[in-house]
Amino acid sequence: MSRRTMMKTVGLGTAGLAVPGLVAGCSSGGGGRTSIVLEETKPEVIPYFNNLVAKFNASQKSVSVTHDSSSSLIAAFVRGNPPDIDCDNYNLTTSIFVARGVLADLASLPQAQTIEPNIQALVTQYASYKGETSVLPYSVAAEGVIYNVDLFDKVGVSAVPTTLTEFLAVCEKFKSAGITPVYQTYGDTWTTQQGLFDYTVGGMIDVAGFYKQLGAAGTNLGPNSSVSFEKDFTEPCKKMLSLAPYFNDNAISKHYADGNTAFAAGQAGMYMQGPWAVGQVLAINPKVKMGTFPLPATDDASQTKCRANLDLAIWLPRSQGSAQRAAAIEFLGYLMQPSVVNAYNQANLAFSPLKGAPPQTSPLVSGLQKYVSSGAFYQGAGTYVPLTIPVGNFIQEMMLTGNVSGFTSSMDGAFKRLAIRTSA
Amino acid sequence: MTATSAPAGRNPLRMLKNLFFPVAPAYLLMIIPAIVLFTFFIIYPTIQGMFYSFTNFVGYGTFHSIGFANYKAAFSDPTIRDSYGFTLLFAVVACIFTNVVALAIAIALNAKIKWRSGLRTIFFMPMVLSGLIVSYIFTFIISTSVPIISAAIHFAPLESNILANQHLAWLGVVFVASWVAIPGAIIIFLAGLTGISTEVYEAVSIDGANVWTTFRRITFPLLFSFLVINTILTFKNFLNVYDVVVGLTGGGPGTATTSVAQTIFSGFFNGDYAYQMANAVIFFLITLFFAVFQLSVIRRRGGGL
Numbered sequence: 001m002s003r004r005t006m007m008k009t010v011g012l013g014t015a016g017l018a019v020p021g022l023v024a025g026c027s028s029g030g031g032g033r034t035s036i037v038l039e040e041t042k043p044e045v046i047p048y049f050n051n052l053v054a055k056f057n058a059s060q061k062s063v064s065v066t067h068d069s070s071s072s073l074i075a076a077f078v079r080g081n082p083p084d085i086d087c088d089n090y091n092l093t094t095s096i097f098v099a100r101g102v103l104a105d106l107a108s109l110p111q112a113q114t115i116e117p118n119i120q121a122l123v124t125q126y127a128s129y130k131g132e133t134s135v136l137p138y139s140v141a142a143e144g145v146i147y148n149v150d151l152f153d154k155v156g157v158s159a160v161p162t163t164l165t166e167f168l169a170v171c172e173k174f175k176s177a178g179i180t181p182v183y184q185t186y187g188d189t190w191t192t193q194q195g196l197f198d199y200t201v202g203g204m205i206d207v208a209g210f211y212k213q214l215g216a217a218g219t220n221l222g223p224n225s226s227v228s229f230e231k232d233f234t235e236p237c238k239k240m241l242s243l244a245p246y247f248n249d250n251a252i253s254k255h256y257a258d259g260n261t262a263f264a265a266g267q268a269g270m271y272m273q274g275p276w277a278v279g280q281v282l283a284i285n286p287k288v289k290m291g292t293f294p295l296p297a298t299d300d301a302s303q304t305k306c307r308a309n310l311d312l313a314i315w316l317p318r319s320q321g322s323a324q325r326a327a328a329i330e331f332l333g334y335l336m337q338p339s340v341v342n343a344y345n346q347a348n349l350a351f352s353p354l355k356g357a358p359p360q361t362s363p364l365v366s367g368l369q370k371y372v373s374s375g376a377f378y379q380g381a382g383t384y385v386p387l388t389i390p391v392g393n394f395i396q397e398m399m400l401t402g403n404v405s406g407f408t409s410s411m412d413g414a415f416k417r418l419a420i421r422t423s424a
Numbered sequence: 425m426t427a428t429s430a431p432a433g434r435n436p437l438r439m440l441k442n443l444f445f446p447v448a449p450a451y452l453l454m455i456i457p458a459i460v461l462f463t464f465f466i467i468y469p470t471i472q473g474m475f476y477s478f479t480n481f482v483g484y485g486t487f488h489s490i491g492f493a494n495y496k497a498a499f500s501d502p503t504i505r506d507s508y509g510f511t512l513l514f515a516v517v518a519c520i521f522t523n524v525v526a527l528a529i530a531i532a533l534n535a536k537i538k539w540r541s542g543l544r545t546i547f548f549m550p551m552v553l554s555g556l557i558v559s560y561i562f563t564f565i566i567s568t569s570v571p572i573i574s575a576a577i578h579f580a581p582l583e584s585n586i587l588a589n590q591h592l593a594w595l596g597v598v599f600v601a602s603w604v605a606i607p608g609a610i611i612i613f614l615a616g617l618t619g620i621s622t623e624v625y626e627a628v629s630i631d632g633a634n635v636w637t638t639f640r641r642i643t644f645p646l647l648f649s650f651l652v653i654n655t656i657l658t659f660k661n662f663l664n665v666y667d668v669v670v671g672l673t674g675g676g677p678g679t680a681t682t683s684v685a686q687t688i689f690s691g692f693f694n695g696d697y698a699y700q701m702a703n704a705v706i707f708f709l710i711t712l713f714f715a716v717f718q719l720s721v722i723r724r725r726g727g728g729l
Contacts, residue, residue, distance in 0.1 A: 074693060077484035096695040100485025253588075387694040390503070393678045421490070421497035421699060422480065 039083035090310035095126035137353035143274035183268035189392025195272030198380030203297025308377035477701035494702035515662035530613035559671025616650035
């Protein structure tokens, strides 16, 4: 039976993984130093953190940090052997650690006071545990519409659009110049979800408030509840579909890599992707000049917000030896120094979560700075959906068929079923 | 009978030994490690999983009992329902395809032909390759080479990548999974064919039977018990399909080729451990039903197994 063999495999695999874990966890470094493990798995910045760890270790007599960049966190918690300190992407899946109370309360640390409250709030929008501060934001990534500066000049657009009307006018200019206004890649489900879908919904409704009320509605979700996908998402979804004439043909057969290649080659004026795509585009064509602006989804410029997510956030496990806890807090203090946090974010096209942090100066993403500074951001509507619900596939289907009510009823049905089993 | 009531003249020590070791210690030495391993790695986790299916456990941290809520939700979950639909359809079609092709190849390989052992080796080769590797190679062939060749010979149905087609992707999975499974089935059929006495073939050839009659009246009936065992083995393996799907389509396009095993495994990383354990228990009961059904068929047939 697959389940049996699978359990067997998982069991054996766990036993195999536990051995190096235990060795790393139990041994003390040479000269009486406490050894701790930092887990950090964001591939692009592993060398950056290797460097930080080396600098810290060189400055230390009592603590020695090892950088683990590959272990599975869920398996580590199942074994009861989590890393001593973790600095990774914070999303709905990792928020389960918060919800289940396996992370330490960091509220009493002085570093917890240095973080901008509206950025700290991003943590609790997904989950919280008894009002504790389980996670400290380290790096905020902000996303919007990436545009080709030279093509904007070419079609005669001098300033980025701040209202929907202005945005549509820019699209028309591109269209009459024979250039694809916006490049879309429906072939991958995540690209449409994080770009077009999250930007349109986030620009039109209060996403965090919607999901909070959705959670409160629970099993009563339906025509009579205060919120539902049918009530709140129908307008944004129709708006998404209304933009389709400005997209490239055959978007269903285009994938993320195709989008990067096409945008790097100047085949489209705009591209709904995050800063990660900026690096990819520059790798293909280092000469392309880019900027970013948040998608204006309404004609009220003061409503315009950008999408944000906690690209990196720090936490400590709740169950931890006292020596390890002290060492982890020492290392946390090093990582959370304003000079270290701000330098990291400046170098990685991200935004610092600290109060009074200097602005991001890279022109690639600096167009989003004022929105981040003023708290005009939201976590994407798709990011609140558990992986059990294939929202990306639902969106893909809606983009192909134009069936908005099919999408909203699928989402309402899936969330209601989820509520039935999670409320029991 | 106990040692104390033993009549005089019999060795009480031996009686004591027989009481505690009804089987010779050598047998116990062989059986006990197997029982311990089986219990620890299979029975214990199975019971543990069944227990957690009645909770909201995610694998770590706090949890509480939620009764049958996971089961109720699983029955109304379209993702789970569709994965059963795909898996059953796939298992039935792949099982028939594998056995028909394997039987044909086995009979061909059993004939008096040149290079027989060399050809047998070639046909067994897929067996040593891992399903995952085979499916990665076939992903490339089906999505790149096949469309180019089809376009060159103007064979429209395969000119586009069938793995990207919501309605046809499952056929690609059937083909590759069968390709992996056929060698194993051939070996069993060949073993059966070797067991058929040459005398019966001589007898029918004297009676003037043609090739088709020989197959229908002699080979097939004498090979039937091997067909039954092959059907059971391949069907059971196909119900558990995982690696080939992961390598070929990842369960897509959309969720068109997501297998039950994949759905269950996804729970571990989605924070749905307990929910998918409930799904696993349902799947266990379904496979149990098939196993009992197949066993009863064999018994009725008296298939000599």
